[in-house]
Structures are given as structure tokens and as C-alpha cells.
Amino acid sequence: MTKAATPLVKRLAVIGLGLIGGSLARVLRERGAVGEVVGIGRGEANLKRGVELGVIDRYCLDPTEGVRGADVVFVATPVCSIPTVVERIAPHLEDGCIVTDGGSVKEFVVNACEPLMRPGTFFVGGHPIAGTEHSGVEASFATLYQGKRCIVTPTEKTDPAALAKVVKIWAYAGSAVPVMDPATHDRMLAAISHLPHMVAYSLVNAVDGYDRFGGELLAFSAGGFRDFTRIASSDPVMWRDIALTNQEAILETMDFFSDYLGKLRTLVAAADGPGLEAFFRNSKEKRDAIL
Amino acid sequence: MTKAATPLVKRLAVIGLGLIGGSLARVLRERGAVGEVVGIGRGEANLKRGVELGVIDRYCLDPTEGVRGADVVFVATPVCSIPTVVERIAPHLEDGCIVTDGGSVKEFVVNACEPLMRPGTFFVGGHPIAGTEHSGVEASFATLYQGKRCIVTPTEKTDPAALAKVVKIWAYAGSAVPVMDPATHDRMLAAISHLPHMVAYSLVNAVDGYDRFGGELLAFSAGGFRDFTRIASSDPVMWRDIALTNQEAILETMDFFSDYLGKLRTLVAAADGPGLEAFFRNSKEKRDAIL
Ligand SMILES: NC(=O)c1ccc[n+]([C@@H]2O[C@H](COP(=O)([O-])OP(=O)(O)OC[C@H]3O[C@@H](n4cnc5c(N)ncnc54)[C@H](OP(=O)(O)O)[C@@H]3O)[C@@H](O)[C@H]2O)c1
Ligand SMILES: NC(=O)c1ccc[n+]([C@@H]2O[C@H](COP(=O)([O-])OP(=O)(O)OC[C@H]3O[C@@H](n4cnc5c(N)ncnc54)[C@H](OP(=O)(O)O)[C@@H]3O)[C@@H](O)[C@H]2O)c1
Structure with missing residues (x-):
């Protein structure tokens, strides 16, 4: 299958290449919905494994470098670390970049991350209601989100185009995408x-x-x-x-x-x-x- | 396959032909371990279905008649009804008959049933640790007990030969058979x-x-x-x-x-x-x- 001329996401950066991040990368690649996937993490072994498994195209240990040129960044690290990660990358994002996450709690994440974004970059919270009791990139699989729900949680401040794009990404992953407020x-x-x-x-x-x-x-x-x-x-x-x-x-x-x-x-x-x-x-x- | 000349159980009466009773009947028939299975219950439709499904050979609505000639009776009705059932059949059991049950609570059942037995007939409590959330003879299947445990709960008064026979029945059904006291x-x-x-x-x-x-x-x-x-x-x-x-x-x-x-x-x-x-x-x- 040849990829679409302009894929839905040109360059996706996934921070935290585990079950949730790895599974989104897999399905978007499989569906030709992404031009390139960059994996970002703290441990090199895991990221190398991600390349071997065909989950990502390449990786970067430095998040500020890894997000360069990305039009979408997916943060899939444990909930408490998400604002720290977003704070670190925020100054380095390209204009128009959308940052979204997969964290299981939304008010904490959205309240903390929204104010961190520079003008012209966007944060949209999300939470796929899908998972297993296993962790790590090895446990990830392309059909994890198939037939599931991914809740997207905009606020009054959320950019409508950014919201629409995040909804579309999860729809590509096979999920229904209910929208509700974080609380x-x-x-x-x-x-x-x-x-x-x-x-x-x-x-x-x-x-x-x-x-x-x-x-x-x-x-x-x-x-x-x-x-x-x-x-x-x-x-x-x-x-x-x-x-x-x-x-x-x-x-x-x-x-x-x-x-x-x-x-x-x-x-x-x-x-x-x-x-x-x-x-x-x-x-x-x-x-x-x-x- | 021809049946063994003398099967483990000559005539098995099952009172309460549901998931637990039906599954034991099925596996013993399938393994040629029983000469004849008589189903006993309160509703004729269910028992007819048992014959159609090949779970039992024949049925009887009157328990006192149904247990006639049985060398083993398996009581698989809800726990509170087990003593009532045993009290009703006790005077009609053949000499040497073993009554056992599948109830999920054992002290209540064993304490109530042991004193009801006539001399020369025996009660042995049992509980297969196997089941599903479904009920009824339609839900029964021959492999329910395969690879599971059936706990058998003798007391000081339990006849050793009767205990050995009940242990053997559950082993035939595919279960490990730990023995412990009811409490x-x-x-x-x-x-x-x-x-x-x-x-x-x-x-x-x-x-x-x-x-x-x-x-x-x-x-x-x-x-x-x-x-x-x-x-x-x-x-x-x-x-x-x-x-x-x-x-x-x-x-x-x-x-x-x-x-x-x-x-x-x-x-x-x-x-x-x-x-x-x-x-x-x-x-x-x-x-x-x-x-
Ligand atoms: N599992 C589920 O059922 C499920 C379902 C829905 C949503 N979620 C949410 O999705 C997120 C990820 O869960 P997961 O199941 O994919 O976990 P996971 O398989 O353990 O992956 C998490 C990744 O985050 C990175 N990480 C861990 N701690 C970090 C920290 N303090 N700072 C930066 N990076 C860190 C790790 O990569 P490195 O060690 O390489 O940095 C790890 O690969 C969590 O927010 C969770 O609440 C999980
Ligand atoms: N299901 C499990 O997971 C499981 C596991 C281990 C042990 N057990 C035990 O096994 C026994 C049977 O459970 P089951 O799951 O096989 O239930 P079931 O499928 O509902 O079968 C019980 C049978 O008992 C008869 N019965 C119901 N109430 C009665 C009453 N008051 N007096 C006389 N007969 C009555 C019914 O037959 P008629 O209406 O035709 O009389 C019914 O077919 C219970 O003691 C339970 O605690 C269950």
C-alpha cells in the first residue's frame, strides 16, 4: 500500500514508548496515517527495541530535540510526569504543533499543561479507554484501540482545529471519540x-x-x-x-x-x-x- | 468405545440437573464410568432437555423413586435445599448407597446431612472449585472439571470406602481432589x-x-x-x-x-x-x- 500523499500527521513524536504510546504509533503507521514516527524516552534499550519492532522510525533521547519538526506530539508517560514533560518541550515546538496525551486523569493534566503552551501551539487532553495489565513497548499492538472509546477533553480555551485533528487521530486508530470536559x-x-x-x-x-x-x-x-x-x-x-x-x-x-x-x-x-x-x-x- | 464391564458407578442419580450436576453426568458418561444416569428435578422440561442433550439416560420427578437402585446420588441443588433433599431420599436409599453433593458451603451441609443417613448408607461432602456465571443444564459441559480442584470434606464419621469412591469419581472427572475438613x-x-x-x-x-x-x-x-x-x-x-x-x-x-x-x-x-x-x-x- 502506498502512503497517502499528505498523511494525517506528518511527523509524530511519541514521548514514553510503552503500551499506550507504542500502540498508537503502530496503528497510525499501519494505516499510512503518519509520515514519520520519532520515539522519545529516557532509556535507549527500549527505544532501540521500538525501532526493531517497527513501532517507530527513529528515536531521540533528548525530548527538546526529538520534538523538532513534529506536527503532533503524543505524551504517553505516567500522569504526574506529563506536565513536567510538556513544560520541557513547550519552548521547542514548531508553530502549529499539537500536543496531546493519553493519561488516565484529565483535569490535573489539562489544567497543568494548557498554560504551558506558547501562542500558536496547542494542547488537547485525551484518554483511550483501552489497555491491558501489561506495560512497555513489547506489550503494544496495533489493534489495542479498535472498537474502543477514546475520550477527548477540551476546555473553553481549546483550539477547534486542534481538537478536530486529535479526534481524527483516534478515529483512525479505530476508536469512537466521545468529547467531554475534564472534570x-x-x-x-x-x-x-x-x-x-x-x-x-x-x-x-x-x-x-x-x-x-x-x-x-x-x-x-x-x-x-x-x-x-x-x-x-x-x-x-x-x-x-x-x-x-x-x-x-x-x-x-x-x-x-x-x-x-x-x-x-x-x-x-x-x-x-x-x-x-x-x-x-x-x-x-x-x-x-x-x- | 465399549464401556468397562463394571463401571465405577452402576447407577448415578443426579438431583438438580443444572450446571454442576449436568457437567458431572456428562463427563462420567463420556468416560464410560457410569452404567446409567437418572436425572431428578422439579421441572419436567429441564429433565427432558437433559435426555435430548444426552446428559442423562432417563428422569424421574419423584426423588424417592428416582434414587431407587442408585449406588451413588449426587445432590447439586442450591445449598439451603440440600438437607431437605437428603432428608426426603434417605429412607429410600439402597444399602451401600453413597450420597454426595456439590454445594459451595460444606459445614452447614455436612452437619445437617450426616445424621440423616440410615446405617449402611453414607454421606460425603464435596465441592468442585469450577463453575461459570451461567446456570442450568444447557450451560453444562463435560470438561468443566478438567484440570480443576474438587475439595472433598470428610469428618471423623465418614466411611473410608465411601470417601475413596467419591475421590475417585472426581478424579475421573479430571479434577485434583484435595481433602480437608468442612470448616x-x-x-x-x-x-x-x-x-x-x-x-x-x-x-x-x-x-x-x-x-x-x-x-x-x-x-x-x-x-x-x-x-x-x-x-x-x-x-x-x-x-x-x-x-x-x-x-x-x-x-x-x-x-x-x-x-x-x-x-x-x-x-x-x-x-x-x-x-x-x-x-x-x-x-x-x-x-x-x-x-
Ligand atoms: N495501561 C493502561 O491500561 C492505560 C490505559 C489508558 C491510559 N493509560 C495511561 O497512559 C500512560 C502510559 O501508560 P502505559 O500503560 O503505556 O505505560 P508504560 O507501558 O509503562 O509506558 C510508559 C512510558 O513512559 C515512560 N516513563 C515512565 N516514567 C516516566 C517519567 N517519570 N518521565 C518520563 N517518562 C516516563 C517510560 O519510557 P522510558 O523509560 O523509556 O522513558 C515508559 O515506556 C499513563 O499516563 C497511563 O495513565 C494507560
Ligand atoms: N455455578 C457454580 O459456579 C458452582 C460451582 C461450584 C458449586 N456450585 C454449587 O452447586 C450447586 C448447584 O449449582 P448450579 O450452578 O449447578 O445451579 P443450577 O445450574 O441453577 O442448577 C441447580 C438445580 O437445582 C434445582 N433446584 C433449584 N432450587 C431447588 C430447590 N429449592 N430444591 C430442589 N432443587 C432445586 C434446579 O432443578 P429443577 O428446577 O429442575 O429442580 C436446578 O437445575 C449449588 O449448591 C452451588 O452452590 C456452583
Whole structure:
């Protein structure tokens, strides 16, 4: 297949060549939607591997140099590091350059990054709702975003053309692209993603700590437990940053969840058969509806 | 393949022809380990379907008649109904008959059923650690127990030959067969199975109840949430019975879990980066070790 005469992105710089950054680079290259991909990172071995795997065309260890001539920069590092990265590259961006990110929390990132942009360069926040519990460029694959959603989170200040371009990039990657404000994103994600991770991490630690059985317990655990706790294998640094930057919404959903767990505890303690059945049935019905 | 001259079980009666009962019938028939399988249930349509699907040879709506001539009876109905079923059939069992069950809670079942047996007939408790979130004979399949564990829970009073036979049946079904006392079983299963179900049911109800987003929330939920909450699609009656009969151990593990969730809440509220990372890392390491 010959590439389109003018690809959607002429030069893409990906900062943080891991699962999220690597997968976007792969799909855009595969679809001929990008002229050149430059990988930027702190470790040379990982970037070399990216070239070997055909994820990027070339790499650069210095971000200020790596972004030169890029029309789009994708920052796919852990959430807390995104503003630091953007601050570093901002003075070196070409006119018209769009910086976007893949961080899992948006209000923190967008509030911090928007004011860092020079006039004539643009920041647009984004978050692909896609991932696995694996990290690194080796774990990246071109179909990660296929049939998923990537939420894009403009503000009042966002440039409409830059927004449209970021939406188009994610559509090329195969995702539906809902648009919402950063705060709404963060509250929704707290409920459907951050809370479940907090619960899963706590559950594995609790079962591990419940040591009446001399450490035999986890070895005995059935398929259900393994599946249920898969998300507790997610990267600790990524989740530390999410917990630090979406603190308020996470605390709110944790408290909300604790109330429900408390309601169930009351039903169990009261041996309330009809109440227990109704509690479980409501959950099953709601869960089955999203299958 | 011709059947062995004397199969392991001459006539198997299965009471409650659902996922668990149907799957045991299927595998024993497939392996030529049973001469005849009689299905016993309250609804004729389900039993007819069992004959059509080749799960059972014939059926009987009256349990007292259905168990006639059976050398093994497998009771695979919800936990609370098992003693009622056993009480009903006990006077009608042939000499030497072994009654075993597949109920998810064992102390309640074994304590209730052992005293119901006439001299010369035997009760042995069992629990296959295998299942899906689907119910009914249609959901049953011969390989359900392959490579899984079935815990068998004798007491001091259990007949050794009857125990050996039940162990052999589950080995034929493809399972490893650990043997432990009913109370140990119930505490282990509370931690690795009952607690995760209580947590998953509570999580789905909490997210469903967290209605700031006008019911959009569950529709938006990512793959992680769907996988994580799969067990919240399990049968409400089955889980009502488990919650009613393993009350003490479930309350204990729920409280244990709440403590860990509380610890994590404190770390989030304190924005304790190193503490959060350590909490998540311990969980990931423990989880990865059971993969
Ligand atoms: N995994 C998911 O399920 C998922 C889903 C949606 C969004 N996200 C978000 O996507 C972003 C990346 O996640 P990922 O799963 O792709 O992680 P990953 O596979 O570990 O990749 C992250 C990359 O960022 C670089 N990096 C790490 N720490 C850094 C720091 N302090 N400063 C600068 N660069 C750093 C690393 O590259 P070098 O070591 O070479 O510099 C690494 O390759 C995160 O913001 C995460 O919240 C993740
Ligand atoms: N599903 C799992 O993951 C799993 C795993 C391990 C153990 N178990 C245990 O295995 C047992 C059966 O579970 P299952 O998943 O096979 O359920 P299932 O597919 O719903 O089958 C249960 C059967 O029991 C009969 N039954 C229901 N209520 C009854 C009652 N009150 N009295 C007499 N019979 C009744 C029903 O047949 P009729 O309506 O035809 O009478 C039904 O076919 C339960 O004790 C459960 O705790 C389940």
C-alpha cells in the first residue's frame, strides 16, 4: 500500500514508548496515517527495541530535540510526569504543533499543561479507554484501540482545529471519540475504572494478608478469583499517579462503594434471605445489561 | 468405545440437573464410568432437555423413586435445599448407597446431612472449585472439571470406602481432589470465592447507584470493568444460600477486606505516593505469582 500523499500527521513524536504510546504509533503507521514516527524516552534499550519492532522510525533521547519538526506530539508517560514533560518541550515546538496525551486523569493534566503552551501551539487532553495489565513497548499492538472509546477533553480555551485533528487521530486508530470536559471524565472514570482498581488491589492484599492457611490461600484460588483480580496486576506507578491526581473523585467513589458493602454486610449479618437475593439480583441484572 | 464391564458407578442419580450436576453426568458418561444416569428435578422440561442433550439416560420427578437402585446420588441443588433433599431420599436409599453433593458451603451441609443417613448408607461432602456465571443444564459441559480442584470434606464419621469412591469419581472427572475438613473449606472459600463475590456484587450496585451521569455510567464501562464484574452475574439464589450458610466466615473476610480498603483510603487521602506505590506493588506481586 502506498502512503497517502499528505498523511494525517506528518511527523509524530511519541514521548514514553510503552503500551499506550507504542500502540498508537503502530496503528497510525499501519494505516499510512503518519509520515514519520520519532520515539522519545529516557532509556535507549527500549527505544532501540521500538525501532526493531517497527513501532517507530527513529528515536531521540533528548525530548527538546526529538520534538523538532513534529506536527503532533503524543505524551504517553505516567500522569504526574506529563506536565513536567510538556513544560520541557513547550519552548521547542514548531508553530502549529499539537500536543496531546493519553493519561488516565484529565483535569490535573489539562489544567497543568494548557498554560504551558506558547501562542500558536496547542494542547488537547485525551484518554483511550483501552489497555491491558501489561506495560512497555513489547506489550503494544496495533489493534489495542479498535472498537474502543477514546475520550477527548477540551476546555473553553481549546483550539477547534486542534481538537478536530486529535479526534481524527483516534478515529483512525479505530476508536469512537466521545468529547467531554475534564472534570466529567475524571468522575466517570473514578467510578468505572479507578474504584474497581482500588477494590481489586485491596482484595488481593486482604486475601494475601488473611494468613490462617499458611500462604496456601492464593495458590488455591479458583479461576473466578484470578479473572476478578486481573486488574490488580496493573502497573503500580501508573496507579500511584492516578490515585494522587484524581484523589477527590476516588475518595468519593470509595466511600460510595463502602456504603454498599456495608449494606450487604448488614444483610448477611441479619441472614436476610429475600434482601440478599434482591441485592444480588439487582447487580446481576445491571451487569448482564452491559455484556 | 465399549464401556468397562463394571463401571465405577452402576447407577448415578443426579438431583438438580443444572450446571454442576449436568457437567458431572456428562463427563462420567463420556468416560464410560457410569452404567446409567437418572436425572431428578422439579421441572419436567429441564429433565427432558437433559435426555435430548444426552446428559442423562432417563428422569424421574419423584426423588424417592428416582434414587431407587442408585449406588451413588449426587445432590447439586442450591445449598439451603440440600438437607431437605437428603432428608426426603434417605429412607429410600439402597444399602451401600453413597450420597454426595456439590454445594459451595460444606459445614452447614455436612452437619445437617450426616445424621440423616440410615446405617449402611453414607454421606460425603464435596465441592468442585469450577463453575461459570451461567446456570442450568444447557450451560453444562463435560470438561468443566478438567484440570480443576474438587475439595472433598470428610469428618471423623465418614466411611473410608465411601470417601475413596467419591475421590475417585472426581478424579475421573479430571479434577485434583484435595481433602480437608468442612470448616477449613468454608474459611478458605470465604476468602477466595465468597468475599470476591460480595465485593463484585457491591461494586456493580454502587456504580449503578452512583447516578450523577444519568445512567450512562455502566454503558461507558471499559473491558476491565466488565471482566472484573463478571462474577456479579452469578445466580442470586445460589449466592443467597451461600451468604446464609457461611455467614460467620463471610462476615469475617468482609471485615478483613474493609480494613484493607480503609488502609488504602488513608493512603489516597494523605496523597502518600510511596505508600500507594508499595500497596499496589505488593498486590501486583502476589497476583502475578498465581497467574
Ligand atoms: N495501561 C493502561 O491500561 C492505560 C490505559 C489508558 C491510559 N493509560 C495511561 O497512559 C500512560 C502510559 O501508560 P502505559 O500503560 O503505556 O505505560 P508504560 O507501558 O509503562 O509506558 C510508559 C512510558 O513512559 C515512560 N516513563 C515512565 N516514567 C516516566 C517519567 N517519570 N518521565 C518520563 N517518562 C516516563 C517510560 O519510557 P522510558 O523509560 O523509556 O522513558 C515508559 O515506556 C499513563 O499516563 C497511563 O495513565 C494507560
Ligand atoms: N455455578 C457454580 O459456579 C458452582 C460451582 C461450584 C458449586 N456450585 C454449587 O452447586 C450447586 C448447584 O449449582 P448450579 O450452578 O449447578 O445451579 P443450577 O445450574 O441453577 O442448577 C441447580 C438445580 O437445582 C434445582 N433446584 C433449584 N432450587 C431447588 C430447590 N429449592 N430444591 C430442589 N432443587 C432445586 C434446579 O432443578 P429443577 O428446577 O429442575 O429442580 C436446578 O437445575 C449449588 O449448591 C452451588 O452452590 C456452583
